[in-house]
Amino acid sequence: MKKILLLCIAVIMGAAFVVAGCGSNDTAKESSASGSxxxxxxxxxxxxxxxxxEFQGENDTDYQGFDMDLIRAIGKEMGTKVEINNISFDGLIPALQTGNIDAVITGMSINEEREKEVAFSDPYYESGLTIIVKADNNSINSFNDLQGKKIAVQIGTTGAEEAKKIPNAQVKELNSSADTFLELKAGNVDAVVNDKPVNAYYMTKNSDNSVKRVGEQLTSENYGIAVKKDNTKLVQEINDALKKLKENGEYNKIYKKWFGTEPSNN
Structure with a gap:
């Protein structure tokens, strides 16, 4: 009886090793994005x-916005399920570097400083910085007029970086773009510096006549999807999917849904 029992145990253990070995090989063969x-x-x-x-509606748990529709369409082209996680802006790159996530899409501008830390996809949107002030403010009409003023920006953004370059400006960094507008309306700052589409969307959506845009666009910036620095395979997969979306017209549909017009160029 003991011999039979020992033999059974040996057979079971041997089968377990075979299964474990097969599992390891399958995992190694999976692409850069995989799940259980x-x-x-x-x-x-x-x-x-x-x-x-990217944002959440008041009564909606799903993430909405141009980036959200675009990354889901990219995932579909790649044949992958897209799992979206909400992380504070300044924690996105660290989460990418530690391998907790595969990619970041969040209206992130491609610049030299970030390119030292992550790899970017091809650009998918061209933006720039603009100024919002209260409607009765006639002293600020350009970026030069922001010298010595109180400016609200979103933490970790290129808007924050540019605002800090303005002589004697008092820059208040906040967690979200929505917070920057609240600070302006409360009279705690003189101006808001955000990306052009963010400022435009706020004014259109809220029909807010108490604020206005002033001056010309300061910069020209390209948004990209960030991945871990050495993950060249995933960058290529994303670029291939993005190219297909532009060729088949799906990118234009998503763009028009959120911005009202088709992109001037792709």
Missing amino acids: GGEKVLKVATSADFAPF
């Missing part, structure tokens, strides 16, 4: 406070 049961999953992070690119 062999299902491919692209783990994406965003900072969902940057309308119209």
Whole structure:
């Protein structure tokens, strides 16, 4: 009886090793985005406070916006399920570097400083910085007029970086773009510096006549999807999917949905 029992145990253990060995090989063969049961999953992070690119509706748990529709369409082209995580903007790159997520899409501008830390996809949107002030403010008409003024910006953004370059400006960094507008309306700052589409969307959506845009666009910036620095395979997969979306017209549909017009160029 003992011999039979020992033999059974040996057979079971041997089978377990075979199964474990097969599992390891399958995992190694999976692409850059994968999940349990062999299902491919692209783990994406965003900072969902940057309308119209990413945000949550008041009574909606789903993430909405141009970026959210775009990354889901990219995932579909790649044949992967997209899992979206909401992380504060300044925590996005660290989360990417530690491998907790596969990609970041959050209206992130491609610049030299970020390119030292992450790899970017091809640009998918061209933006720039603009100024919003109270409607009765006639002293600020350009970026030069912001010298010595109180400016609200979203933490970790290029708007924050540019505002800090303005002589004697008092820059207040806040967690979200929505917070910057609240500070302006409360009279705690003189101006808000945000990306052009964010400022435009706020004014259009809220029909807010108490504020106005002034001056010309300061910069020209390209948004990109960020991935871990050495993950060249995922960058290529995203670029291939983005190219297909532009060729088949799906990108234009998403763009028009959120900005009212088709893009001037792709």
